[in-house]
């Protein structure tokens with residue numbers, strides 16, 4: 001069985017040589033343990049932060065040890081009656097072909113009604129991030145204009161659609177490249193879209209949101225945050241979800257130089273971590289399951305096959321090769 005180790009701390013953009021695929025031997029589960037064959041593993045932007053040796057809300061990856069992250073797999077041996085062989089389970093030991101872990105560290109999921117990958121996307125932390133951001137962090141109110149950056153990605157493609165369901169009158173998004181810009185409008189329900197690679201974000205945002213923005217869902221930071229602050233209406237709300245434009249930075253990055261506008265406009269800017277909003281999971285999954293079943297919530301996955309391609313899938317996601325959620329499929 002193979003697993004991906006971090007073997008060097010990346011400086012700037014990670015290189016394939018910062019990682020190693022390592023062969024290990026499988027152990028049988030002891031009492032209370034389960035052995036899982038991972039079918040799907042998740043690669044996510046927050047993992048870039050864990051490759052640095054810095055203090056954060058989640059511990060850094062250790063060097064020379066397997067990385068971890070979200071995964072869905074099938075139990076192939078069990079030392080616990082509550083999680084039988086054959087069960088599909090969601091757990092946190094991704095980046096490897098097999099995971100040996102305590103039965104209480106897995107959640108049995110139903111993969112008959114929805115595909116397994118959904119638990120790493122719309123029915124999991126990704127969807128909850130979008131929902132928490134737009135309900136509790138920067139609540140959308142009836143008639144609001146909502147702007148989402150990283151809009152064609154996993155969180156962003158869901159956030160745009162949820163904004164509309166929560167009452168937004170106009171939803172605009174930003175992504176990289178003409179193809180993503182087209183898909184935002186034609187497939188993910190955005191009213192208008194920006195290709196940030198075309199430059200002058202402030203001008204482009206003014207064109208798609210001429211009356212200003214009430215809620216900004218920030219996945220990108222940097223210039224996007226600056227342009228949003230310039231476009232915000234009075235009493236606007238900004239959910240600081242991520243700042244992917246800065247994750248590979250090797251030194252301090254400039255803050256938005258127009259932050260003082262938050263005073264006169266009475267803006268609120270609030271950072272959040274999805275793990276603090278777990279109390280919304282039941283409510284969110286109930287609503288999202290209905291929307292998925294009715295075809296009212298469209299989700300997308302970009303799939304890469306094989307553990308030997310997991311690192312390149314992560315690197316490609318960081319560069320924007322994905323639309324919707326980037327997943328690595330290990331079986332099937």
Ligand code: NDP
Pocket residue numbers: 044045046125126129150151152153154155156174175176177180196219220240241242243244245246272273274275317318319320321322323324325326
């Ligand atoms: P995505 O599926 O959105 O993948 C990352 C995307 O980032 C790429 O597809 C790329 O899209 C975009 N990107 C990369 N570099 C840049 C850049 N320089 N400028 C603008 N866009 C860039 O990932 P997720 O949906 O999983 O995550 C989106 C954001 O949400 C991240 O910032 C992440 O850290 C954050 N997050 C925060 C959570 C929280 O609890 N606060 C939980 C989950 C995610 P493009 O082609 O458009 O450039």
